[in-house]
Amino acid sequence: MEFLDLVLNILSSGLPCCLLALGIFLTYRLLDFADLTAEGSFLVSSALTGVMIYNGINPWIALICGVFAGILCGFITGVLNRILRIPKLLSGIITMTASASIAMVIMGLASDSISPFRAEVSFGGFITKGSPQQTIYSLLYPWNEVAPGVFMPPNPTGDLIKVGVMAAVVIITMMAIYFFFGTQYGMAIRATGMNERMAKAQGINPNITSIVCVSLANGLIGLAGALYVQEAKTVSTISATGYLVVGLASIIVGEAIFGKRTFKNWLISVALGSIVYFIIVNLATRIGLPTELKSLLYAILITIALCLPLIKSGIKKLINVFKRRKAEAK
């Protein structure tokens, strides 16, 4: 039972991050665009989704609005980079910086706000069957949660349904990405990322393909944010901090472990990477790593993942040396 609990725990934080990692993957790997918008679009989308749920709007509509908020953030970054010719890193930073204020304005739209700005919105603890505040999970399985602080036995069925919904969203999204990047337009985007001069010579407008790709990627990140907030039931200006690193680490860990031979393989690797990442983080906390040292663990994890090819070849060399010695001894 405890094991199941652990697995569900890992999956419920890992699956939204699959989408985040896939979004970062689209820009970072396919478009060769180190997009720092990620944290901004994650924050804006989770703020918007959170506020809409707080105000009692249908959570599925809130989810879709969150995705569009992400797309809009990406679109702005794309336009900054492609039309206004601001370097890639900087255009991401600009959008990310702006997003903190935007998120506060959005959170200020909560129904009982006294000021137009607000730094935090929480709706946890009150999701009951009759409550107007519903998440997509509580819509599907109305499990009662009483006010915070009151002890409730864990509810594995509810968690299972939650993870099931997340998994379904992730799998459908991955299939959509796979199909889209196999179409003519997807090929044009990939060609732009790989070789812009070739793309231009083949009649592809790199400005448009880039903007489309960055927007789509941030739409995915927005989806991750919207799923995340429905699970966490709280959003604040700092809730997105660190997610860029999580996404990047997932990509790198996934590629190092599961490879990137074909596009399909690559996509699955990235998604699994974020699960692996959360397994490691979860185990570390279980062993007793203080939360204060988490960032250090992230850094070490990324370093190891980046060095994995080197380590692999080193091990191969060692094995070869042993083999030779054995042969010589004979």
Place this chain on the structure above:
Amino acid sequence: MLELRNITKKFNLTGAKEDERTALDNVSLKIEAGEFITIIGGNGSGKSTTLNIISGALKPDEGKVLLNDVDITNLSEHKRAAYFGRVFQDPMIGTASDMSVIENLEIAYIRGKPHSPFKWGFSEKDREFFKNELKRFDLGLEDRLDQKVGVMSGGQRQALTLLMATMRNHPTYKMMRRDFALFGEQDQAEAKRQFDEFFSEEKNKLDERIKTIKNSTSDTQTKKNEIKQVKDEFDAKIRAKFDLTKQILLLDEHTAALDPKTARKVLELTNKIVRENHMTTLMITHNMKDALAYGDRLIMFHLGHIILDVKGEDKNRLTVADLLKMFDDADKKAEEE
């Protein structure tokens, strides 16, 4: 067909007046349809700049680029791509290395058409077509369609780029109408009127034939086949009359980065493709022997000017020694000035 009119292009990397360098100085050039032109000249003579201005990668400071008397000076590079096939000196530039051979070919094949976000990249029909094309040119790539281009040698990549640059794409009717106006001999409005007239006439005939088939007594399957047949006939008729997109091939020292044997092979392939399709071609080369052996017109650039422009008999009479002498003379003259 293609005309450069008083083109001037200056480069200035630092912004300081003394660093300004004139790459092209009031150059005019007229190219007829079907001509195979070889271009020679020293480093910095302006030959690559000329090609870049034609393809739209660079904008001229002064002057005009005309395609069939239509001013395309301000048409962006990717929009011009439908009319120009390009091969670069660096084999890495012409192809996308992390994509498979078939994907690269498909991107070239649909060049100039809108990219659909719903249509799968390539069809089985396209695969057959590419296979036959690759077989025809004996590149040994016909069984490696799904391999990534990155694993191939420079020579193979360059041959592939060449094939991509010369691949005849299958334009839509709308594109055909536009191109017929742009490339036809009469003026644009008249060309469009001609197209519309012919098209609607044929379309009416087609509709009538489909109607008679639908009203006939045969079973649904035969009807379907018959309709497909008349539609294909209609398509062929339109294409035979209006599909004029004769691409112009721009080769920027495309064999310079290859070893001599591969370079020879790629050059032979170039010649074969150009002659078979009667393509208008501009080929920059550093090898004067090649410049004399191939093509029907030779142009020599020197310090931003065209100092030699010969064709036919005059070109055939030239030797490498003559060309070298001309280079030396031009250098001396420039020094004296």
